[in-house]
Amino acid sequence: MNKPIRTISIFCMLLFIALMVNATYLQYWQSDALDKNPLNRRIIQEAFSRERGAILVDGKPVAVSNESDDEYKWQRTYPLPYKYAPVTGWFSYYSQTGVEQSQNDVLSGDDSRLFVTRLVDLVNGNQTKGGRVSLTIDPDAQNAAFDGLSALGPDVQGAVVALEPTTGKILAMVSLPTYDPNKLASHDFSSVSQTYDQLNEDPAKPLLNRAIQTTLPPGSTFKLVTAAAAIESGNWDASSQVPAGATYQLPETRGDTGLIDNEGRYQCDPKRISFETAMEWSCNTTFAQLAIEVGAEGMYHQAEAFGFNDHYLDDLGPQAESAFPAGTNKPQTGQTGFGQFDVRATPLQMAMVAAGIANGGTVMKPYLVDEVQSADLQTLDKTEPSELSRAVSPTTANELTKLMVATVNEGTASPAAMDGIEVAGKTGTAQSGVEGKPPYAWFVSFAPADDPQVAVAVMIESVPGKDTSEIAGGALGGPIAKAVMEAVIR
Template sequence: MNKPLRRVSVFCLTLIVALMGWVTWIQGAKADAYQSDPHNPRVTIGKYAAPMGNILVDDRPVTGSAETSGSLRYKRTYTDGALYAPVTGFASQVYGSTQLEALYGDLLDGTDSRLQSPVDALSRKRPKGGDVATTIDASVQKAGYAALGGKKGAAVALDPATGKILGMVSTPSYDPGKFAGSDDKDAKAWRTMSDDPDSPEVNRALRQSLPPGSTFKLVVAAAALEDGLYSSVDEPTRSPDPYTLPHTRTQLTNESASAPCENADIRTALRYSCNTVFAKMAADLGQDKVRAQAEKFGFNDGKIDTPVRTGKSVYPKDMDEAQTALSGIGQFDDQATPMQMAMVAAAIANGGELKTPQLVDRLTDGSGNTLEEPGTKTYGRTMSAHTAEQLRSAMRTVVEQGTGTNAKIDGLTVGGKTGTAQHGVDNSGTPYAWFVSYAQDDRGRQVAVAVMVEDSGAARDEVSGNGLAAPVARAMMKAALR
């Protein structure tokens, strides 16, 4: 063989070896990556090639699968889709998946390795999809959704002893079944939702952080009692009315000029929601102590998973004394989600011990056998049992004699705290209405609830936590302890 021909032969052999190596690498080392790549149409085709497993509420499916005539053989269906959308999220052939549908996609579509038997492995057959059983109580969910009605807002109900999420409502909502498929009608429904200025796709219960208003006074009260600034909720607080913000000439007043807020004890200050008392209390404690207490409840923690991740609730840093005072009444730059404020109420109800909120009760295979039970997890101790008992007592006064009377329920012990959060330039926006509460029956069962009404369409002077949010909390508490 002459020299030029030998060189061409070696070059061609090198190319063949390189090509074989590349193919081997693609089929071996990169196979899993390509197989799971969302841009690979085979992934979507495989996902919807058979009926998926379901998401369960009270052990009954609120999802399903319907056969189609397209290449994506099955599409997702939803029972009471708008009611449970904040819980399930959506699974769309075109627009992907969110929340539980996304987090447990492998389990639901049968690709989770825990579902595969030896026979399935040999035959390369995809197992039947598993199910996700939630902690949601259907009656609590329905009660909250009906009570919020046409208002823009959210509500969360927790079992304080376990952290189980009994209800998680966000309004306005959407029906995920309307864009689960891939035809023109689904595309139109997606555009309608996406263009809605009220953003129904936002899970306000988990992701909407807004000023918590006077509900944050519970956090400040806990800090004051834990620090020893005051020994009990019945000790006078040495607070003037009005209160001049530190190093300013700005006077802070109370909603009602006739409220007995001067030198009021914590019980009275919560009952009448005295701004002057809690603003001075926060300034006296200092921002570091208030922040430390807030963080025990979950503020400033951006990694709280239910397992759907919650939005971060914020207690700000680097404030001056006047700003610290305003932060003590849930204003300035305080931000909280309804889930966060439900955690505050749950910790108080549970003797100071806070359980991590949990949306999933168990995961099962296609035959109903349990694969995993997340169980109860302790987030941390937020305060002593004595402080928690003191705050429960003061919250009962709010409901029985104060600003939260719309939360009363015959036969149940109920405590709560109202909140009206100002916002906008010079507080020009319609306030947000808040209510946080707990209820207990004569058997010791408890529920903690937080409600936020972002927009009710009511006139500014008609917005109040007691008027708008407390009835929603009442409905959910009553359903939980029915």
């Protein structure tokens, strides 16, 4: 064989080998990733010809497949679109989000636990149906959260999360602004693409689930973490006298940049006040000094014990990790004491702080999927509550509860007070750090204080039309938290 022919033969052989390697790589190593890729339109379009399982809240569907009169057999429909969109997400040729994505294998019928069902359907010549997913959401709590947040105005941006403290069940999850997932589940693919582009480009970010994907400075609600660290140190309890003052100059600083005040709350003016008074009136000067006395390492470990810097939600994503900075110096540590500097939290995270205190110091891992069933209602899996961390001792949790109850009864959290039921709560108003931008309003609470059934976090990012002086966690978030707690308890 002459050299040119040998060269061409070797080149052709290498091409065949490359093709075989590529085909093997795609069909074996990459097959699962490609099959589950939300942008794989062929797979999703094929799924339109199968009856996808329902997503249920209290036995009623919030996502269901109905027979279609077009080229596909089934149309995904959302009966309560705006209220549940951040939770259910949507299912379409374009992509999948929310529970539709996290539970796709079950809903589509491809889950390994449905193998026997698929085998029986194959033998009988039947089309396989997807499984059902039951959520932990309490519809009354969800209604109260949605209605309360919506009442602040048509352009409000914020979120509400409610948890069952003893289990970690998510009882309510609302994010505004919201959207209609029916428009993204349409079989009119050009319309779906146009709608998605409009929503994705909207500066209000309606596709963002602010309950788990937005991290903001938690402001004074973080004082619960600072108080926890202080009490855990053994140097203070709910009856202690703590440092205060009308102003406090952070260590190693001079002038206004390091000067902490209490925004006119005269109750904080004495050099020492009771811990109850400090919490009731949210004294910045107190919690800055407590944080510095606890120290950067102590504050860091206490924040992480409540779930900061961690991922803990498996049923819905993506989850943004709440952040507490490591290695802060003294002035930075002082600022973290009242939820500023580089402290960032999601509403879910702050609900977990309240729930951990309510649950005697144990933070439960939050979950949204309660039960998974086959199409013929056989239970495939039921979520068992699990402990995420031991944040504080039961004694410390009891002391914190006393402080939070006093804050509702005598202090800034009074808008959450309920007749005949003792409520524990804490307000927060966090500076945005952007000149001219109003602060963020926060509120966390749980009730009943002596037998907690629900813990709530309310975050209000923006309320167009309201003056900065009107943005306050108690005034805006307190009534919403109260309504959610009442919906669960009564």
